[in-house]
Amino acid sequence: MKDVLTSDATLVRDYIKGDEASLSLLISRHQQRIYSFVYSKVYDKDITEDIFQDTFIKVIRTLKRGGYNEEGKFLPWVMRIAHNLVIDHFRKNKRMPKFDNSGDFNIFSVLSDGDLNAEKQIIKEQVETDVRRLIEELPDDQKDVLVMRIYKDMSFKEIALKTDVSINTALGRMRYALINLRKLIDKHNIILTN
Amino acid sequence: MAHIYSKKKTQQGEGNYPKKETIQFLLNYSQALSVINYKGEKFEVLLN
Numbered sequence: 001m002k003d004v005l006t007s008d009a010t011l012v013r014d015y016i017k018g019d020e021a022s023l024s025l026l027i028s029r030h031q032q033r034i035y036s037f038v039y040s041k042v043y044d045k046d047i048t049e050d051i052f053q054d055t056f057i058k059v060i061r062t063l064k065r066g067g068y069n070e071e072g073k074f075l076p077w078v079m080r081i082a083h084n085l086v087i088d089h090f091r092k093n094k095r096m097p098k099f100d101n102s103g104d105f106n107i108f109s110v111l112s113d114g115d116l117n118a119e120k121q122i123i124k125e126q127v128e129t130d131v132r133r134l135i136e137e138l139p140d141d142q143k144d145v146l147v148m149r150i151y152k153d154m155s156f157k158e159i160a161l162k163t164d165v166s167i168n169t170a171l172g173r174m175r176y177a178l179i180n181l182r183k184l185i186d187k188h189n190i191i192l193t194n
Numbered sequence: 195m196a197h198i199y200s201k202k203k204t205q206q207g208e209g210n211y212p213k214k215e216t217i218q219f220l221l222n223y224s225q226a227l228s229v230i231n232y233k234g235e236k237f238e239v240l241l242n
Contacts, residue, residue, distance in 0.1 A: 020221065020224060020225055023220075023221065023224050024217075024221055027217055027220060027221075028217075031211055031212055031217070032210050032211055035210055035211060035212050036210045039210070048212075049212055049213060049216055052212045052216060053212075053216050053219065053220065056220045057220070057223060060220065060223060060224045060227060061227070061238065064224075064227055064228070064229045064238075065229050065236050065238075066229075066236075
C-alpha cells in the first residue's frame with residue numbers, strides 16, 4: 001500500500017510500469033499547488049480547470065511515451081508545463097480578444113495604467129529568459145561585451161579596459177554579438193515580442 | 195463578551211482544488227491511453 005512516504009520518483013517509476021494508482025497519488029499530492037499556481041495567474045476557475053487538465057494530459061502522455069527523464073524533479077517539471085500552458089493561454093487570447101457585447105460604455109476601454117498586467121509580465125519574463133538563453137550561445141568574447149554593455153550598463157571605454165582590448169575591438173564584438181543573436185533568432189524561429 | 199460578526203475565515207485550501215470530475219477524467223484518460231512502439235515509432239491508442 002502506497003502512502004505519503006513514497007517518493008514522487010518511485011510513484012513515477014511505478015506509473016510508467018503500469019500502476020495507475022500511482023498517478024492518482026501523484027495528482028492528489030500535488031493538485032493544490034498546481035491548481036493554486038494556475039489560478040494565481042489567470043484568476044478564472046474555469047480556465048484554471050482547463051489548464052490543470054491540459055497540464056496532466058501532457059504529463060500522462062509524456063510519461064507513457066517514455067519522454068520523461070526522472071531526476072527527482074517531478075513537481076518542478078509539472079509546474080513548468082502548467083506555466084507554459086498559462087503563457088499559451090494568454091498568447092491565444094491576445095490573438096483572439098474577447099468581444100464584450102454588453103453595450104455599456106466601459107471606462108477601462110479608454111483608461112489603462114502604464115504597468116504591465118499579469119499576462120504581459122509573464123510574456124516579458126519569458127522573452128527575457130529566451131534572450132538570456134540565446135546570449136549563452138554566443139562566443140565568449142562577444143557574450144562578455146554584450147553582458148557588460150547591456151546588463152551591467154558599462155561604457156565601451158570601461159569594457160575595453162576590463163577586457164584588455166581597444167575600444168574598436170569592443171565595438172566590433174558588440175556588433176557581431178548582435179548580428180549573431182539575430183541569426184540565432186531567425187534560425188530557431190523565436191518570436192521576441194511583448 | 196463581544197460578538198464578532200465578520201465572515202468566517204475560509205477553510206484552508208478551500209477552493210484551491212480542481213473538481214472531482216476533472217481528476218476522474220484524468221484517471222480515466224490515463225487508463226484508456228496506451229502507447230505502442232512500432233518500428234521505432236510511437237503510436238498513441240485510446241481504448242474506451
